[in-house]
Amino acid sequence: MIASIILGLYLFGIMDAESAATFLYVTGGLLIAAEFFLIGGIFAFNGAIALLVGYAIASGSNALFGVPLDWGLFFGIAFVEVAILIAAIFLIIRYRRHGVSTGTESMVGQKASVVEWKGQKGRVQIQGETWKAESDKEMDLKKDEKVTVDSVDNLTLKIKV
Secondary structure: OHHHHHHHHHHHOOOOHHHHHHHHHHHHHHHHHHHOOOOOOHHHHHHHHHHHHHHHHHHOOOEEOOEEOOHHHHHHHHHHHHHHHHHHHHHHHHHHHOOOOOOHHHHOOOEEEEEEEEOOEEEEEEOOEEEEEEOOOOOOOOOOOEEEEEEEEOOEEEEEO
16 A cells, blocks of 8 residues: 555655655565564565565656556556455454354353263363363253353353253
8 A cells, every 4th residue: 555655646746756766665675574574465565566666766767567657557556455455354354253163262152961960060071072060050960961051261161051
């Protein structure tokens, strides 16, 4: 996005060629450096575009791979950046809707099978593992009876019928 903004300022005539090239070089280098810490590809892509456009402006050719630096290139770069941003936002929203699939939190709401039970405590089997379990009230549970995991507290499952 930043490469598009600087290119837009250059095309509007607000920024001269030397300043635009310098800003694009600095921005490109910083974005590529940021990619080492924030892995995802979008920073490296923006950094490479910024460096290439900065080089084209600095060399005075005003062409990038034979494509003239004009509004068509500006909108092309901006379109690709916006498309990547929208795709990333869509994927983030999609994966946030999924429940937890690993760890003890993934067991909440699932069915467990009673291994042994006495009063308020016992052991249950869930996902192929046997866990300590307890309930808020006394229950008379038989072996292989199904119960629901209500919560997890210090590797002890709280269950309900």
